[in-house]
Amino acid sequence: MELKIIKTEKPKQKPSGALGFGKYFTDHMFVMNYDDGKWHDARIQPYAPFTLEPCCSVFHYGQAVFEGTKAYKNKNGEVRLFRPRDNLLRMNESSDRICIPPIDVDFVLDALKKLVALDESWIPTDEGTSLYIRPSVIATENALGVHAAKSYIFFIILSPSGSYYAHGLEPVRLYVEENYVRAAKGGTGHHKVVGNYAASMKAGEKAAQMGYDQVMWLDAKEHKNVEEVGSMNIFFVFDNVVKTPALRGSILPGITRRSVIELLKDEGYKVEECDIAVKDVVEGAKNGKLEEVFGTGTAAVISPVGDFGYRGEDFVVGGGKMGKISRHIYDELTGIQTGRVEDRFGWVTKL
Numbered sequence: 001m002e003l004k005i006i007k008t009e010k011p012k013q014k015p016s017g018a019l020g021f022g023k024y025f026t027d028h029m030f031v032m033n034y035d036d037g038k039w040h041d042a043r044i045q046p047y048a049p050f051t052l053e054p055c056c057s058v059f060h061y062g063q064a065v066f067e068g069t070k071a072y073k074n075k076n077g078e079v080r081l082f083r084p085r086d087n088l089l090r091m092n093e094s095s096d097r098i099c100i101p102p103i104d105v106d107f108v109l110d111a112l113k114k115l116v117a118l119d120e121s122w123i124p125t126d127e128g129t130s131l132y133i134r135p136s137v138i139a140t141e142n143a144l145g146v147h148a149a150k151s152y153i154f155f156i157i158l159s160p161s162g163s164y165y166a167h168g169l170e171p172v173r174l175y176v177e178e179n180y181v182r183a184a185k186g187g188t189g190h191h192k193v194v195g196n197y198a199a200s201m202k203a204g205e206k207a208a209q210m211g212y213d214q215v216m217w218l219d220a221k222e223h224k225n226v227e228e229v230g231s232m233n234i235f236f237v238f239d240n241v242v243k244t245p246a247l248r249g250s251i252l253p254g255i256t257r258r259s260v261i262e263l264l265k266d267e268g269y270k271v272e273e274c275d276i277a278v279k280d281v282v283e284g285a286k287n288g289k290l291e292e293v294f295g296t297g298t299a300a301v302i303s304p305v306g307d308f309g310y311r312g313e314d315f316v317v318g319g320g321k322m323g324k325i326s327r328h329i330y331d332e333l334t335g336i337q338t339g340r341v342e343d344r345f346g347w348v349t350k351l
Helices: 055-061 084-097 104-116 194-209 255-266 278-287 324-338
Strands: 026-033 038-046 064-066 071-072 080-084 131-141 152-161 172-177 213-216 226-229 233-238 243-244 271-274 290-297 301-310 313-316 349-350
Touching: 026 104, 038 104, 038 152, 038 213, 055 131, 055 301, 064 080, 064 084, 064 194, 064 226, 071 290, 071 324, 080 104, 080 324, 084 255, 104 131, 104 152, 172 194, 194 233, 194 313, 226 233, 226 243, 233 324, 243 255, 255 324, 278 290, 278 301, 278 313, 301 324
Parallel strands: 172 213, 172 301, 243 271
Antiparallel strands: 026 038, 026 152, 064 131, 071 080, 071 131, 080 349, 131 152, 213 226, 233 243, 233 290, 290 301, 301 313
């Protein structure tokens, strides 16, 4: 398939000051369409709205997936993408779960590189900033009826972004949710499907109203084991052993999660993927054996946890401060992403 490149004739003014997260978008986007059993009309074009009819299937049946990765520009002007192939491979796995046709990963990765290169001047270089990359697929068949659509749009948009949280690396507060659930085994929780995020919003709003930053999700069946935090994976450090919930069909296999596990094991840390009972987390916070808690994800990278609320009581973790392992992982990962630290794993794709 040929890639057409159409450059904008009206470049947008770049933002100044604090970027926030996902508020601004670059001059160009990548788009391709699916009809008659194949992807076609691949192009990089000026950023613009889509025209969709009210009967468009994505509005009614939620057949859509997305991904998130980042590009960085270091002090030497080198542009670096972090594990983009892994994100595109995971996107195909998510698509398969809800009957969206797969993309050609090699072709799309090449198009992504060309898109980022075209909008390279949008990549911020201040500490903690990056160019957030959002690939997405939506079903576009203009007909009602609960079945897999016959037409789709795949697109990639780029957003110069700062910290995911307004308070940066300051530890967040979590609320343990025992009523609502994010996902159940056999559902779509193992994939990056848009409906997962809609399902999380009610509890997220509830937590915010109570003064917490994110939700700590428990398993759907017994509300006994911890699964995720907000839209991130979660890690606990008990007596210098790093533990994270095992992937059993309802937890997203995060790219940052995988990177953290690989990095820690390479450095000799003991890492366990296992069931983690919320009662053990509470007990560890009480007796001091729970040394650190942190979330991992593309947007925030590492999000340290200072305290969590459970059944009307708040429990402080690690004195309410970012722990040494959390800090070390953040420095190592962002160092690899930007080139300050050697990429001994081959995670970075350079333009």
